[in-house]
Amino acid sequence: MRVEKPLFLLDYDGTLAPIAPRPEEAFPHPGALEVLRALMVRYPLYVITGRRVEDLARLLPLPGLRVVGGHGLEEGEIGGESHPLFPVDLGPLRRVLPSCPGVWVEDKGFALAFHYRGAEDEERARACLEVWLAAHEDLLRGLGLEVLPGKKVLEVKPKGASKGQAALRLWARYPGHTPIYIGDDATDETAFQVLKGKGLTFKVGPGPTLAEGRLEDVEAVLTYLKSYL
Numbered sequence: 660m661r662v663e664k665p666l667f668l669l670d671y672d673g674t675l676a677p678i679a680p681r682p683e684e685a686f687p688h689p690g691a692l693e694v695l696r697a698l699m700v701r702y703p704l705y706v707i708t709g710r711r712v713e714d715l716a717r718l719l720p721l722p723g724l725r726v727v728g729g730h731g732l733e734e735g736e737i738g739g740e741s742h743p744l745f746p747v748d749l750g751p752l753r754r755v756l757p758s759c760p761g762v763w764v765e766d767k768g769f770a771l772a773f774h775y776r777g778a779e780d781e782e783r784a785r786a787c788l789e790v791w792l793a794a795h796e797d798l799l800r801g802l803g804l805e806v807l808p809g810k811k812v813l814e815v816k817p818k819g820a821s822k823g824q825a826a827l828r829l830w831a832r833y834p835g836h837t838p839i840y841i842g843d844d845a846t847d848e849t850a851f852q853v854l855k856g857k858g859l860t861f862k863v864g865p866g867p868t869l870a871e872g873r874l875e876d877v878e879a880v881l882t883y884l885k886s887y888l
């Protein structure tokens with residue numbers, strides 16, 4: 660299904676790049692750069708990711724590509740500036756980090772992602788993190804933080820920002836355009852929810868979702884995007 664005046668809102672990991680053992684190894688699909696380069700000059704297009712804009716720049720070296728990072732916590736452009744949208748002090752949390760076997764921390768400045776992919780016992784690693792999070796519930800609340808589960812990761816981030824909120828903010832800039840949101844993870848569900856019945860939403864891969872359409876994998880995402888070129 661295609662629309663006349665699209666506004667592309669695309670997730671990165673699992674949507675434009677297959678999931679990899681480590682975040683720095685999640686390179687875009689070999690055809691993704693070419694398709695994005697061609698699409699972004701014809702239509703408004705944003706990548707809405709949990710990553711930092713700066714981090715994505717290494718993987719998607721497309722100057723001028725507009726990016727919302729940190730699940731809505733910052734906005735910027737590849738090769739340009741990025742601006743944090745929510746003030747946060749994670750200092751107190753950094754002082755009490757968990758020691759859970761196999762867990763490593765991705766410190767994004769405005770959020771902490773606790774990754775357990777590849778831990779010898781992933782279930783145990785996640786359970787250990789959940790115990791730690793429960794023990795620090797009051798601290799998290801006091802700092803205005805919330806836990807956002809993703810693919811083999813639990814992220815601690817300021818409350819209030821979400822991909823759904825970001826999608827609505829961006830859509831308001833393009834009256835007359837129809838948002839097309841494509842994502843694969845639980846973190847994309849807020850966007851699927853707010854756009855339900857208003858745009859086109861696609862979940863990548865299997866699993867329950869609020870999205871109204873489905874694309875099988877990253878390859879299928881690229882095939883769909885190419886249909887606009």
Ligand SMILES: O=P(O)(O)OC[C@H]1O[C@H](O[C@H]2O[C@H](CO)[C@@H](O)[C@H](O)[C@H]2O)[C@H](O)[C@@H](O)[C@@H]1O
Nearest residue numbers: 671672678679680681682685708709776810812
């Ligand atoms: O919103 P996204 O673009 O989908 O980003 C979500 C998170 O992606 C990264 O972690 C995930 O992908 C890694 C690479 O495939 C994988 O190793 C990890 O297990 C996944 O959770 C990134 O590291 C996070 O910061 C993003 O929030």
